[in-house]
Amino acid sequence: MNKREFLRQVVAFLPAAGLLRMFPGTAEAKELVGAPTDEYDPTRHWYGMGVDVDRCIGCNRCVEACKAENGVPDEPFYFRTWIERYSIRADGETTVECISTRAAPPEQAPPEDPAVVRTFFVPKLCNQCAHPPCVQVCPVGATFQTVDGVVLVDEKRCIGCRYCIQACPYGARYLNPTTRTADKCTFCYHRITKGLLPACVEVCPTEARIFGDMKGRADRLVRFQRVNMISVLKPDLNTEPKVLYAHLDGAVR
Amino acid sequence: MKLPEQVTRLGIVIAVIVAVVLLLRFVIMPATLFSARPHQVATVEREMAKPLQHAGVAACRECHEEEFQAKFAGKHRRIGCENCHGPSAAHASDENAELPRKPREREDCLACHSYDTSRPNGFPQVDPQQHKPGKRCVSCHDGHDPVPPKTPTECSGCHGRIERTKALSKHALLPCADCHVVEEQHMIEPRSALPSKPGTREVCGRCHAPGSTDAAASKATVDLASHGGTYVCWECHYAHLPEGRK
Numbered sequence: 444m445n446k447r448e449f450l451r452q453v454v455a456f457l458p459a460a461g462l463l464r465m466f467p468g469t470a471e472a473k474e475l476v477g478a479p480t481d482e483y484d485p486t487r488h489w490y491g492m493g494v495d496v497d498r499c500i501g502c503n504r505c506v507e508a509c510k511a512e513n514g515v516p517d518e519p520f521y522f523r524t525w526i527e528r529y530s531i532r533a534d535g536e537t538t539v540e541c542i543s544t545r546a547a548p549p550e551q552a553p554p555e556d557p558a559v560v561r562t563f564f565v566p567k568l569c570n571q572c573a574h575p576p577c578v579q580v581c582p583v584g585a586t587f588q589t590v591d592g593v594v595l596v597d598e599k600r601c602i603g604c605r606y607c608i609q610a611c612p613y614g615a616r617y618l619n620p621t622t623r624t625a626d627k628c629t630f631c632y633h634r635i636t637k638g639l640l641p642a643c644v645e646v647c648p649t650e651a652r653i654f655g656d657m658k659g660r661a662d663r664l665v666r667f668q669r670v671n672m673i674s675v676l677k678p679d680l681n682t683e684p685k686v687l688y689a690h691l692d693g694a695v696r
Numbered sequence: 697m698k699l700p701e702q703v704t705r706l707g708i709v710i711a712v713i714v715a716v717v718l719l720l721r722f723v724i725m726p727a728t729l730f731s732a733r734p735h736q737v738a739t740v741e742r743e744m745a746k747p748l749q750h751a752g753v754a755a756c757r758e759c760h761e762e763e764f765q766a767k768f769a770g771k772h773r774r775i776g777c778e779n780c781h782g783p784s785a786a787h788a789s790d791e792n793a794e795l796p797r798k799p800r801e802r803e804d805c806l807a808c809h810s811y812d813t814s815r816p817n818g819f820p821q822v823d824p825q826q827h828k829p830g831k832r833c834v835s836c837h838d839g840h841d842p843v844p845p846k847t848p849t850e851c852s853g854c855h856g857r858i859e860r861t862k863a864l865s866k867h868a869l870l871p872c873a874d875c876h877v878v879e880e881q882h883m884i885e886p887r888s889a890l891p892s893k894p895g896t897r898e899v900c901g902r903c904h905a906p907g908s909t910d911a912a913a914s915k916a917t918v919d920l921a922s923h924g925g926t927y928v929c930w931e932c933h934y935a936h937l938p939e940g941r942k
Contacts, residue, residue, distance in 0.1 A: 483744075
């Protein structure tokens with residue numbers, strides 16, 4: 444084949460590239476992401492969670508339920524949700540301890556420190572930010588926000604570079620040792636899209652966790668927002684978390 | 697100046713290649729090929745298809761209405777079944793599957809009810825070493841309707857920690873009713889009738905005012921008119937252990 448012949452064949456092949464048009468067009472794909480299936484329309488939801496710190500008894504049932512529901516590794520340092528114990532001393536010194544790492548409740552009550560003036564439990568999880576820093580830093584676009592406001596990780600696209608783990612101001616992400624990809628709370632996306640509650644909310648014995656839909660009119664979360672003074676974690680970062688805390692102590696970070 | 701012929705030809709070839717590449721990238725290839733959207737759609741579908749482990753209270757209720765009603769009438773009304781019985785979606789979809797666990801051990805109850813200083817005030821807690829050590833909770837309490845087996849007659853039945861604290865203090869011999877007015881209803885439904893706290897300084901002043909006749913308290917008298925501004929005494933002094941927590 445000489446050069447002239449080659450060029451002629453290349454020009455002749457160009458129209459064949461139109462075959463690529465058989466892939467779904469841009470407009471079509473847009474519809475797919477907002478895909479209202481018969482039973483579920485994500486455009487009608489904007490999910491959030493309310494946490495009443497005053498009600499949390501630190502029983503760790505939410506942590507166990509989350510691990511069972513989502514197949515989070517059993518080792519006591521992989522969490523999608525966890526509980527912290529805050530102890531604030533009279534001199535202002537604050538200690539934070541993750542109590543979800545222990546296996547069983549102690550048979551003896553822990554000794555009381557008279558210098559501690561306030562102590563309480565704070566449940567933590569992915570804040571499902573409206574402006575998520577983890578999504579901004581992902582170099583391969585593996586993490587994204589769904590139409591209904593949940594931040595998900597595409598485990599087939601994630602390359603396990605850990606940028607998102609570094610970027611998350613709430614420490615809510617971890618690297619799953621089996622898939623070697625970033626993993627985090629999904630609000631139990633497979634449950635909420637079927638109309639069920641996330642596993643942690645399902646088992647919470649004191650209703651310290653409220654799950655709801657901010658687009659709902661008569662929704663528990665909307666009521667939670669109405670009757671409580673609401674704070675969010677690290678509001679100065681403008682991440683606009685959708686996990687709303689009531690009765691949150693100023694010492695909580 | 698005239699460009700050499702070979703440079704012109706090379707320039708034409710390069711221009712054609714650039715044109716073809718641009719045509720391919722921006723006109724022929726669909727934008728979705730460079731878009732993350734199809735991946736996102738696939739991820740959403742994959743997430744939605746994940747199997748359930750927890751069935752939810754509504755599913756339990758379909759068959760276990762009796763237990764649900766018993767629980768609904770009692771103190772555990774707001775607790776989901778799977779809090780104690782564990783994830784039961786397999787059992788809910790197939791009754792021949794492995795049965796959910798029965799929480800019979802002390803640890804099952806102590807996860808919530810063992811005394812922990814960080815738990816909210818008023819949450820019912822026991823010190824596992826003081827409260828019937830070694831005995832299973834279910835031998836006295838029904839988990840679905842966990843009323844105490846009998847109404848406590850002593851304050852220490854529920855307020856053991858305060859009782860034990862007070863026992864070590866200089867106020868050890870004062871009965872609770874000296875400072876608190878406790879209605880009968882408080883013994884039956886504690887939150888519906890809370891005991892009073894001293895509303896005036898005169899309650900403490902009975903012993904701690906100047907000229908007190910009480911032998912022990914006369915050593916710790918204060919002038920009620922000048923000491924402590926407008927505060928009631930217990931707002932600064934912890935009356936169950938006045939020598940501590942200063």
